[in-house]
Amino acid sequence: MTATVQATSAPPAPPSRRGFGPLLLRLHFYAGLVVAPFILVAALTGLAYAFTPQIERAVYADELVVTPGGAPRALSEQIAAARVTHPEGTVAAVRPGTGDTATQVDFTAAGLDEEHKHTVYVNQYTATVTGQLTTWWAATPVRTWFDDLHTNLNLGPIGLYYSEFAASWLWVVVLGGVVLWWRRQRGRRSARKLLAPDLAARKGVRRTRSFHASLGLWLSVGLLFLSATGLTWSEYAGANFGQLVDGLHGSRPAVSTALAAPAVAPATGEHAEHGGGAPAGAATVDPAAIDRVMRTATENGIGGRLTVTPPADAGTAWTVTEEDARWPVGRDSIAVDGTTGAISDRIDFAGWPVMAKLTQWGIYAHMGDLFGPANQIVLAALALGLITVIVWGYRMWWQRRPTRSGRRAPVGSAPARGAWQQLPAWAIVVGVPVVFAIGWFLPLFGLPLAVFLLVDVLVGALRKRKPPVPVSPAPAGS
Numbered sequence: 001m002t003a004t005v006q007a008t009s010a011p012p013a014p015p016s017r018r019g020f021g022p023l024l025l026r027l028h029f030y031a032g033l034v035v036a037p038f039i040l041v042a043a044l045t046g047l048a049y050a051f052t053p054q055i056e057r058a059v060y061a062d063e064l065v066v067t068p069g070g071a072p073r074a075l076s077e078q079i080a081a082a083r084v085t086h087p088e089g090t091v092a093a094v095r096p097g098t099g100d101t102a103t104q105v106d107f108t109a110a111g112l113d114e115e116h117k118h119t120v121y122v123n124q125y126t127a128t129v130t131g132q133l134t135t136w137w138a139a140t141p142v143r144t145w146f147d148d149l150h151t152n153l154n155l156g157p158i159g160l161y162y163s164e165f166a167a168s169w170l171w172v173v174v175l176g177g178v179v180l181w182w183r184r185q186r187g188r189r190s191a192r193k194l195l196a197p198d199l200a201a202r203k204g205v206r207r208t209r210s211f212h213a214s215l216g217l218w219l220s221v222g223l224l225f226l227s228a229t230g231l232t233w234s235e236y237a238g239a240n241f242g243q244l245v246d247g248l249h250g251s252r253p254a255v256s257t258a259l260a261a262p263a264v265a266p267a268t269g270e271h272a273e274h275g276g277g278a279p280a281g282a283a284t285v286d287p288a289a290i291d292r293v294m295r296t297a298t299e300n301g302i303g304g305r306l307t308v309t310p311p312a313d314a315g316t317a318w319t320v321t322e323e324d325a326r327w328p329v330g331r332d333s334i335a336v337d338g339t340t341g342a343i344s345d346r347i348d349f350a351g352w353p354v355m356a357k358l359t360q361w362g363i364y365a366h367m368g369d370l371f372g373p374a375n376q377i378v379l380a381a382l383a384l385g386l387i388t389v390i391v392w393g394y395r396m397w398w399q400r401r402p403t404r405s406g407r408r409a410p411v412g413s414a415p416a417r418g419a420w421q422q423l424p425a426w427a428i429v430v431g432v433p434v435v436f437a438i439g440w441f442l443p444l445f446g447l448p449l450a451v452f453l454l455v456d457v458l459v460g461a462l463r464k465r466k467p468p469v470p471v472s473p474a475p476a477g478s
Contacts, residue, residue: 021183022419028176029415031169036390038166045150047383050368050376056142063121063131066102072124075294078103079287082120085129092117094308097124160235167230168445174223181213205399212392222382229366236443250355255335255345257316289338293318296341304330317344325369417460
């Protein structure tokens, strides 16, 4: 007798819920998988850069550090001592020493571009030279090396893509993770559930996810800040940001050095952040005039860490700019006629546009200068936390791998394809132009996203064209 086998119908599929969850999950998964190595490198190099002030003072203690004693000598005397050591070139800038930090006299030199100078360090209390280095925007070689490591991995212009790519996607990964964790806690949300890991969760991916998500939530504001401020001086997004700031009249102002007709002129260059130097070929000026300029600056409340820039020619003025990076930021600046000591122009930080102030504070905070050691510690904590979150993310990927017999896999599988089809119609209509605009403003977000979508569509199309694998019918019993 032959037994009849009845096919059992599969249970009806649950109605699909249209929403953002599946798309966010797939985007967060792939962004974390592909972008995380670049973000990890940025976190490691940023952690190293955070403590460069201490590193360079240790490496260049002979040049940078002096023993305070007595009143500082006149700046003209210090420049004369530096000139004996370096008789070639013109004085590009002078940074008077304060406390135990030596005076820095920057000279132009053959073979060096506008960004690099030959710097002679002088003990301001004895007017003796302590050493000399080739600097980049007043930064020592050690600080320059760590800066380039974080910015371009010391690979030059091509390396800039890595840091901009990481910054362009960091905010996407962070915001996506925050929303996913918020959605997962639906129905039982509380501060403790969101901000503390679930120690009662079963060991494995669930417990790791609770650590990954809760720490990520703690770090989210700081990471968004680092992403935004890092993008402001990136290669492509930074240029777009600069154009936006200029269009909103939010550029940092700079004093006019024209003695005949003083006027406020917008600063140029990369955020106009780095201390100035006279243009190449600047006319030789009388160093003795710097004492008169400094008296004028002191009498008018300009003090602390300063950069003094000689005039380019007889028709322009000296400039004295405060360089204090601590809060509140001291960035007042004056232009002084070296012959008469009269102020020809002045711009105080209080008069800067709000956007210029925010940009300046953001740059200082990102570099660890705004609050001194406290700022450095916060940056180090953010970097260490980000490294930990990334490691936990990859651990989850490994823990989600199938381990049953016949279904083994080295890593976890990706969320299902086609998540965008579950979006509400209004989200697609509104979202496409918004994403396109963001991608245009942040090219290293937009281009990789377009490539990912193209590859995803092609892979999906190829898989659909594959013939289904035939399933052998179960043998009939008799």
